[in-house]
Amino acid sequence: MMEQTAIFFMVLAAYYFKSYWETDNITEFMKCSLALIFGTLTRYEVWAVAFLVMFFFALRELKNGQGYRIAYIHLPLWGIFAWLFWNLAIFRDPLMFIHHPLSAQVQAIGDPRIFYAGSVALTTSALLKGLFSVSGLLWIFAILSIITLLVTRGRLSSTLVGVLLASPLVFQWFLMFIGTSVGAVHFFYMPFLGLIFLALNLVKVVPRSIFKSVLMVAILLVSATYCQGQLQMVAHNDPELEEFAYIHQAMEMMQELKALVGNEKVLFEPGTGIETSGIGLSVLTGTSPYLIIDPRDNPLYNEAIYQPWKYCSFVVLGKTQGSPQLNSYYEGKYYAYLYYNDPLWKTEFLNHFELVLETETFLVFQLKEGQS
Numbered sequence: 001m002m003e004q005t006a007i008f009f010m011v012l013a014a015y016y017f018k019s020y021w022e023t024d025n026i027t028e029f030m031k032c033s034l035a036l037i038f039g040t041l042t043r044y045e046v047w048a049v050a051f052l053v054m055f056f057f058a059l060r061e062l063k064n065g066q067g068y069r070i071a072y073i074h075l076p077l078w079g080i081f082a083w084l085f086w087n088l089a090i091f092r093d094p095l096m097f098i099h100h101p102l103s104a105q106v107q108a109i110g111d112p113r114i115f116y117a118g119s120v121a122l123t124t125s126a127l128l129k130g131l132f133s134v135s136g137l138l139w140i141f142a143i144l145s146i147i148t149l150l151v152t153r154g155r156l157s158s159t160l161v162g163v164l165l166a167s168p169l170v171f172q173w174f175l176m177f178i179g180t181s182v183g184a185v186h187f188f189y190m191p192f193l194g195l196i197f198l199a200l201n202l203v204k205v206v207p208r209s210i211f212k213s214v215l216m217v218a219i220l221l222v223s224a225t226y227c228q229g230q231l232q233m234v235a236h237n238d239p240e241l242e243e244f245a246y247i248h249q250a251m252e253m254m255q256e257l258k259a260l261v262g263n264e265k266v267l268f269e270p271g272t273g274i275e276t277s278g279i280g281l282s283v284l285t286g287t288s289p290y291l292i293i294d295p296r297d298n299p300l301y302n303e304a305i306y307q308p309w310k311y312c313s314f315v316v317l318g319k320t321q322g323s324p325q326l327n328s329y330y331e332g333k334y335y336a337y338l339y340y341n342d343p344l345w346k347t348e349f350l351n352h353f354e355l356v357l358e359t360e361t362f363l364v365f366q367l368k369e370g371q372s
Contacts, residue, residue, distance in 0.1 A: 003189050006046050009039030010168075011193060013046075014161045017053055021060065021157045026069060029057060033075035040079035045168035045190045050076040052167050056160055091298075117179030126183050127173050134188045138195040141219055142166060145202035158201050166194025251284045253359055257316070258285040260357055260364060264313035267304055269336045270295040270326065306333035309352035315365045 013035035020028035032053060039046035054073050061069040084094040116122035131139050142162070149159040168190035175181035199219050206212045257266075258281065268278040278294035281287045289296075293304050293312055304311035315335070322337030338345040353365035 003043065003186060006039055006043035007190060007193060009035045009042060010046055010049055010165060010190070013039060013049060013053065014164045017056075017164065018157050018161045021056075021160065024064070026072060029072060030075060033072075033078075036076040037079035037082075040076075041083060043168075043190070045171050045187075047080060048167045048171035049164050050080065052164055116176060116183075118177065120177070123173060123177045127169070127176060130183050130185060130188045131169070131191075133185050135192055135195050138199050138219075141199035141202055142195045145198040145205075148202060148205055152205060158197075158204075162194055162198035162201060164194070165197055166191040169194070250280055253361075254280050254284040256359075257281060257357070257364060258287060260366075261291075261314045263291060265291050265293060265311065266314040266316060267308045267312045267335075268292060268294040268316050269318050302330065302333070305330060305335045306338075308335060308349075309367060313367045315353060317363045317365065319361060319363065 013032045016028050016032035016035060019025070020032060036046065036050045036053060040050050053076050058070060058073055061067060083097075087096040088094040090096075116126045128139070145162065146159060149156070169188075172181060172183070172187055172190070176183050181187065203212060203216050203219065206215055266278070266281065268281075270277075278289070278292035278296075282289055282292055293301060295301050297304075300311070308315050317336055317339060320336070322334065322340045324337060327334040327337035327341075335345075335349070339349060340346075349365075352368060354368050355363060356366040357364035
């Protein structure tokens with residue numbers, strides 16, 4: 001689901017957690033937990049917030065000599081439990097969201113965008129670059145705020161709220177480090193409110209002086225400079241906006257594909273690009289998922305990729321030459337790899353299908369008449 005929905009539940013959880021921390025009212029913790037249940041079902045980044053809330057809750061209750069309240073510590077986890085149970089019920093594997101080929105694909109394909117995987121320095125550098133693209137230098141003020149508030153031991157509840165709201169940043173760093181995240185720009189919107197909150201808290205703890213005014217002006221200038229840069233990119237059609245133009249281009253390609261395939265079944269690769277995935281066709285054109293065969297359709301997909309002429313009328317094939325890692329994952333039956341690397345299989349494939357559409361990123365083949 002969208003980051004905006006997750007941010008809403010994350011902020012709601014932080015609000016009730018602050019109330020719990022200041023009033024010691026267990027009911028407020030329950031409200032916080034309810035928000036986290038919905039949040040953890042929305043985005044994985046909220047899982048980090050849930051575990052941090054549990055950690056802070058346990059520390060506070062043990063420090064206050066109210067260990068019996070630890071019985072409530074499981075409440076934020078029920079959204080995660082529900083997600084694991086859903087995976088178990090549908091796929092018979094509670095960790096299917098990890099084992100699924102779409103989840104493993106970033107590592108399997110060797111996406112050049114994850115050049116930083118395994119390197120602390122490169123991962124941190126890539127993360128800061130992404131963070132700068134959505135928030136400028138606010139992260140510097142956020143770090144200063146945490147250090148200041150910890151040293152002065154003031155406004156602890158506000159510090160914890162800021163840490164909770166910014167915690168998806170640490171989670172994203174971890175995913176980038178292990179190579180399962182490409183660090184797309186929109187991933188960095190999740191901790192954005194946390195950075196703003198911490199930066200403004202820094203102004204509050206500074207004594208009333210000329211320095212307080214200078215600090216406030218500096219934060220405003222940093223934010224204004226960032227916003228101006230974004231507006232300039234829009235006004236001058238800067239290449240940095242390629243990601244936004246990409247969605248519009250993908251929509252046009254998917255509409256063209258929809259006009260071609262109609263209501264026939266289509267086979268897709270487990271592609272990362274929306275223009276070569278079943279998700280793109282379904283979301284951008286309203287096509288029923290029933291007409292789409294992609295990696296979400298196991299075990300059907302494992303059967304269809306080797307002999308697609310028995311299962312569908314159209315095949316979408318990316319111009320990526322296929323991935324040997326994915327071919328290995330699919331036990332040597334991955335059609336995108338076989339098409340480019342196995343002449344015998346390609347000949348058999350072309351005996352059944354003919355090329356009917358070619359774009360910059362993919363090919364579309366249609367089942368020949370009399371083959372159905």
